[in-house]
Amino acid sequence: MKSVMRLAKVNFTKVTILGLLALALVSFTPWIHSGLEPDVTSSSGAVKWLPIHTTGHILGTEGQGRDMLAVLIVSIRNSLILGSIAVLVSVVLGGTFGILLGYILNRGPLERILLFVARIVKSIPLLMWIFLLVFWTEVLSSIIPFLESETVRMPWVFGLLGMIYSFNLALFLRGHIKKLKASQFIEACEALGLKKSTIIFRHIIWHCSKDLFGNQASYIFVQCILLEITLSFHAIGYGYSPNSLSLGSLFDRAVFERPMSQHMYMPLLAAFLLTLLFSIMAQRFGRRLG
Amino acid sequence: MSMNRLFSLALMGARVVLLAFIVALIIRVLSFIPLSMAYEDVEWSDLYQIEFYSHIYNDTIPGFVGSALWVTLKLVLIAWALSIGLAIMFVFLKSRYERLSFLWDTVLTVSDIHVFGLFVIIQNITSFRVPYILLVVILTLGSGSLKEMVLSFHSVYKDVVRKEYWRFMYSQGIHPVRIGFAELLVRFTELSFTKLPILLIGSILVEAASNTLGLGYYLLDVLRSLENNRVDLNILTGISFTLILLVLLSQKIAEYVRVTFDPQLQL
Numbered sequence: 407m408k409s410v411m412r413l414a415k416v417n418f419t420k421v422t423i424l425g426l427l428a429l430a431l432v433s434f435t436p437w438i439h440s441g442l443e444p445d446v447t448s449s450s451g452a453v454k455w456l457p458i459h460t461t462g463h464i465l466g467t468e469g470q471g472r473d474m475l476a477v478l479i480v481s482i483r484n485s486l487i488l489g490s491i492a493v494l495v496s497v498v499l500g501g502t503f504g505i506l507l508g509y510i511l512n513r514g515p516l517e518r519i520l521l522f523v524a525r526i527v528k529s530i531p532l533l534m535w536i537f538l539l540v541f542w543t544e545v546l547s548s549i550i551p552f553l554e555s556e557t558v559r560m561p562w563v564f565g566l567l568g569m570i571y572s573f574n575l576a577l578f579l580r581g582h583i584k585k586l587k588a589s590q591f592i593e594a595c596e597a598l599g600l601k602k603s604t605i606i607f608r609h610i611i612w613h614c615s616k617d618l619f620g621n622q623a624s625y626i627f628v629q630c631i632l633l634e635i636t637l638s639f640h641a642i643g644y645g646y647s648p649n650s651l652s653l654g655s656l657f658d659r660a661v662f663e664r665p666m667s668q669h670m671y672m673p674l675l676a677a678f679l680l681t682l683l684f685s686i687m688a689q690r691f692g693r694r695l696g
Numbered sequence: 697m698s699m700n701r702l703f704s705l706a707l708m709g710a711r712v713v714l715l716a717f718i719v720a721l722i723i724r725v726l727s728f729i730p731l732s733m734a735y736e737d738v739e740w741s742d743l744y745q746i747e748f749y750s751h752i753y754n755d756t757i758p759g760f761v762g763s764a765l766w767v768t769l770k771l772v773l774i775a776w777a778l779s780i781g782l783a784i785m786f787v788f789l790k791s792r793y794e795r796l797s798f799l800w801d802t803v804l805t806v807s808d809i810h811v812f813g814l815f816v817i818i819q820n821i822t823s824f825r826v827p828y829i830l831l832v833v834i835l836t837l838g839s840g841s842l843k844e845m846v847l848s849f850h851s852v853y854k855d856v857v858r859k860e861y862w863r864f865m866y867s868q869g870i871h872p873v874r875i876g877f878a879e880l881l882v883r884f885t886e887l888s889f890t891k892l893p894i895l896l897i898g899s900i901l902v903e904a905a906s907n908t909l910g911l912g913y914y915l916l917d918v919l920r921s922l923e924n925n926r927v928d929l930n931i932l933t934g935i936s937f938t939l940i941l942l943v944l945l946s947q948k949i950a951e952y953v954r955v956t957f958d959p960q961l962q963l
Contacts, residue, residue, distance in 0.1 A: 529719050529940055533897045534915070538723065541919045545730040632810055639812045641904040642916065657813070666820045674813040681808045 419620070419690060422683050426486060433483040441476025442651075455660075455669050465672060468656060469663050470649065478676050480651045485680065488564040489630035493623045495568030496575055501619070503572060504579025505606055509587065524573040532570070536633055539566045540644040556646055564630060571629075575622045582618055586610055621691035627684040631677055653677045701956075708952065712944045720937035724929050731922065742929060750931040752921050757934040761911070765938055768910035771902065772895045775835040779895070780888050782836070783845035787853050790846075804843045811838030811898060815905045831906055839898025841891050848887045856880055882957045889950035893943045911935055 414421045432438060456467040465474035503520060511517040530538075540563055547553035553562060586592055595605045611619075631653070637645030638654025640662070646652040648659050653673045660670035725743065732738045748757045790800050806814075814834045819826050826834075836842050856862055856876040865875045873880075900912025907913065915935050922932065 525715075526719055526722065529715060529944055530723070530936075531893060531897045531939065531943055533900055534936070534939060537915065537919060538727070541923060542727065542730045544923055545734045548734045635810050635812065636901060639905075641812070641901075657810075661816050665816065670816070674810065677810060678808050678813075682805060685808060 419687050422687060426482075426683075429479060430483045430486055433479045438476045438479055441473030442480065444471035455664050455667070458668055466669065468669060469659055474669070474672060477651060477656060478653075478672060481653045481656055481673065482676055482680065484652050485631050485634055485677075486627075488560060488634055489627040491561050492564045492568035492571065492630050493626050495565050496572045496626055497619060497623065498572075499569055500572035500575025500579065500622070501611070503576035504583065505611075507576060507580040508583025509606060509610070510602075520576075524577055527570060527573040528577070532567075532629065533633075533636070535570050536563070536567055536637070537642075537644070539563050539570075540637065544644070556650065560634075560646065564633075567630070567633070568626070571622075571626055575619075578618060578622065579615065582615055583610055586614055617691045617695040621688050621695060624684045624688035624691060628681050628688065631680050631684070635673075635677055705952075708948055712948050713941065716937050716941035716944055719940050720933045723936045724933045727922065727932060728929060746933070747930050750928055750934075752918065752928045752931055757930055760914075760931070761934045761938050764909060764911045764914050764935075767908060768896070768899050768903070768912065771832065771835060771908065771910060772892070772899050775832045775839075775841070775895050775899075776888070776892060778832060778836045779841045779845050779891065780884075782842055783849050784884070786842075786846045787849045790850055791853060800846075804846060806837050807840045807843035809838065811835075811901045812905055814838045815902065826906060831902055831908065835895060835898050835902045838902070839894050841894045841898065844894060845887065845891050848891075849884060852883045852887065853880065856883075879958075882953060886950045886954045886958075889946050889953065892946035896939065896942055896946075911939055915939070 454467070454471070455469055456463055456471075458464070458466045460466050463473050463475070465478065468474050468477050503524070507517060507520055511520070527535075543553055543559055543563055543566075547559065553559050592605065592609065595609055600609075634645060634652060635654035635657060636642055638650075638652055639645070639658050646655040648655050653676055657670065657673040657677075660667065660673065664670055728738070728743045732740075732743075749755075750757050750760060753760055786800055786804070790797055811834060814837060815826070818830050818834060822830065856879055857866075857872070859876075862872075862875050866872060899910060900915060902908065903910040903912040904916055914931075918928075918932050918935060921928070
């Protein structure tokens with residue numbers, strides 16, 4: 407047992423990623439789907455919040471009679487999907503901009519334009535950005551019906567958030583590449599006549615910048631989990647609708663119907679643990695990056 | 697203070713104001729485009745007629761934003777002072793009682809609880825009337841500024857005590873705080889200013905949850921009003937300008953403190 411724990415500690419990042427992937431896969435199983443069917447137990451047919459350790463429901467049920475564990479697993483999966491979309495957009499765009507700014511463009515007008523745009527984007531706080539993005543999307547949804555459905559709107563908003571965040575990643579990557587560019591091994595690669603694409607993708611990105619990407623991706627996941635809860639809370643009201651399967655809407659519903667109950671703490675605890683895991687991952691990547 | 701320094705300070709201030717104004721104008725344009733696409737009665741004059749009067753609140757924008765700014769600044773600055781005080785205390789505890797570091801880290805993980813979660817818990821504990829000082833505590837903990845400050849202060853402290861001059865003077869029997877005081881003061885001040893935007897953003901959430909009439913509360917209110925086709929881009933521009941100006945100012949002050957007072961950079 408001790409050796410397993412030690413192994414998990416050493417390979418914390420891998421174990422966490424595999425665990426979260428397994429959780430996401432589990433959410434597609436028939437058992438979870440059956441748990442999402444409302445369980446109306448009372449004779450009047452009324453829906454109620456069943457407490458922990460009720461027969462057939464380890465964590466009880468939520469307001470609509472759905473199994474709390476199944477709802478939590480699907481909600482975590484949904485948060486991870488939103489985070490993955492933001493990370494994907496951010497890594498692709500941020501990586502491209504970072505390489506352009508750090509390695510390819512040399513003090514040209516394009517570099518100055520990109521830096522100016524990055525500076526403008528960075529001067530607006532992330533939370534303000536997300537409010538503006540949601541507001542623009544809400545306004546546009548009246549003429550683009552495609553955006554009305556929340557299953558499209560939320561990934562769209564988080565994709566845009568990834569785009570905003572890509573400028574942050576680009577600036578970090580730019581600094582990192584500039585530092586690497588001055589190092590001897592890059593000079594050696596260039597002297598050996600290696601192709602630019604090989605130097606960039608194999609030597610700079612794959613061998614030297616993996617941890618930077620990992621650090622930023624973990625950080626984006628943390629932001630996305632917190633932002634989903636923020637947007638879905640009634641005081642903001644821009645996120646998922648109250649009956650959706652998300653940590654934010656589950657927490658918001660519990661705040662209204664069962665304040666300070668175990669049901670209110672469960673989504674909060676799930677979000678807390680997820681955030682903690684990704685924070686630790688970000689710290690580990692950061693430490694490896696030095 | 698020499699004239700040159702005063703002039704450079706004024707120039708820096710002007711540049712910050714200009715950049716904040718440009719960004720606020722960009723937000724205005726980007727907000728106008730979807731509004732003009734969605735609503736037929738939105739006219740081009742709404743975009744370029746910059747007025748100092750808000751039709752949503754029937755008030756002058758400088759006066760209205762000024763009063764909201766005062767509410768936000770009060771909340772943020774008290775939380776900032778609390779964060780700095782607690783962070784210094786945590787750094788002291790972490791370095792003095794290193795064996796108990798898991799305990800200090802556990803306390804700091806409270807920051808990973810969502811700010812709304814903290815708010816609801818405290819709201820229920822205090823029977824739905826959250827006292828002002830607890831709002832400050834929620835902002836300090838929930839926004840993550842305390843955790844960020846402790847992490848940065850601690851790494852700076854470790855960095856300073858590793859230096860040769862510090863170790864030499866420590867071996868001569870001088871008190872640890874006295875040795876690195878100048879360097880620690882400068883670097884802590886710089887770091888504190890860089891963490892100010894975290895609190896400013898956190899205040900938006902705290903204000904929204906507690907219905908405190910600050911800039912964050914009004915930002916959300918204005919966006920909702922615009923969504924209901926009560927087009928008044930002036931107030932959005934005013935609030936955006938103020939928030940962005942505060943964020944940029946805190947970043948610039950941090951940079952200025954480092955460049956002007958850091959003993960290492962003065963060598």
